[in-house]
Amino acid sequence: DAVQGAVVFHKVSFAYEEGRNTLKxxxxxxxxxxxxxxxxxxxxxxxxLIQLLSRFYDTSEGTITLDGRDIRTIRRESLRSHMAFVLQDSFLFEGTIRDNIRYGKLDATDSQVEEAAKLANAHSFIMRLSGGYDRVLIADGSGISQGQRQLIAIARAILKDPAILVLDEATSSIDTVSEIKIQEGLKRLMEGRTSxxxxxxLNTIxxxxxxxxxxxxxxxxxxxxxxxxGKQGLYSDLYHG
Ligand code: DUT
Ligand code: MG
Structure with missing residues (x-):
């Protein structure tokens, strides 16, 4: 049963504390x-809002459906198997770069890992590191740049091949060359997925x-x-700064 990735929020409200709705x-x-x-x-x-989609929290009122099915009827692990997250501080664990990418699909072969890294624009920097794919990352990811961490996270998501993608764009500045690589990798990642x-x-928006x-x-x-x-409301105000 392949997931198509149609998502509908219907009158979704959510409160962290009773009586104070965070989403209305x-x-x-x-x-x-x-x-x-x-x-x-x-x-x-x-x-x-994003956390409701992955059932990190459940809605207080209203419904969220995936392909017409109320997500509260889908087991969390099953739901998340159709999603990939590329977050500002994407998590890498202590282990090789290969294993960090393979985390997206545990039974992937080495050539599938490299294929995903190529699509993510991560392959060339990995090959320049001593150890290449077998280079061990320590838990806080130091030894590689923030931009490189993102490329690894993108490769992991490409390998997972999910119907739904959740992306939290970085606000911090990344050098222009890495930025272009990240943008290209993300473009490939987003293609054909509900993102x-x-x-x-501004470009993404x-x-x-x-x-x-x-x-x-x-x-x-x-x-x-x-x-x-054209509405000249909040968006127009934000856009024109
Ligand atoms: N909030 C809580 N508890 C939490 C997380 C958030 O009460 O564990 C509150 C803080 C805020 C509202 O919920 O008033 C929305 O927070 P959220 O993190 O969703 O806001 P954001 O739009 O993601 O803000 P930012 O741009 O700072 O990431
Ligand atoms: Mg936030």
Whole structure:
């Protein structure tokens, strides 16, 4: 039963503490393969929304469906097997680069690992490291740059080949060369998958199929870039800075 990646939020509310809703009646749809950008000020609820999708928390009210099925009826491990997360601080463990990438698909062969690394634009930097794929990373990932950590996380996600991708774009500055490599890797990763991107880059936002604008837990606007600009609401204000 292949997952297509259609996601629907229907009047989803969520509270960390009773009586204080962090998300309020959020409704939107993502068709398979679409890119949804999530934007809004700090504390607006962007990370919380993403965490509901993976059932890190469950909704207080409303429903989230995946391919028409209420996600509360899907076991967490099963749900997450269809998702990959590339987060600002993507987690790498103590072990070889090969094992860190293979974490996306434990039975992958060496050539599948390298293929994923090539698509992620990670192969060339790995080959320049002493030890190559067998280079051992220590738990905090030091010895490689933040940009390189992201490339490894992208390779891991490509190898996993999930229907749904969750991406939290880096806010910190990464040098331009790494940035271009990351962008190319991400583009390949996102192709054909439903992608939720907590977006900071204007390019990602402009190219998204739909932008969700969150403010204080409410979805105040949603639509593609041009349409939202035309509304001259919060998005237009944020865009024009
Ligand atoms: N919140 C909690 N408990 C938590 C996490 C968050 O009470 O464990 C609150 C803080 C905030 C709201 O929920 O008022 C939304 O937080 P979230 O982390 O979802 O906001 P964000 O949009 O992701 O903010 P940022 O841009 O700073 O990451
Ligand atoms: Mg956040």
């Amino acid at each position: 009646e959020i409704s939107f749809k993502a068709k398979p393969g679409e890119t949804i950008a999530i934007i809004g000020p700090t504390g607006a609820g962007k990370t919380s 939720f991107v907590i977006a900071h880059r 402009r190219e998204a199929d739909r932008i969700l604008v969150l403010k204080e837990g409410c979805l105040v606007e949603q639509g593609p870039h041009e349409e939202l600009l």
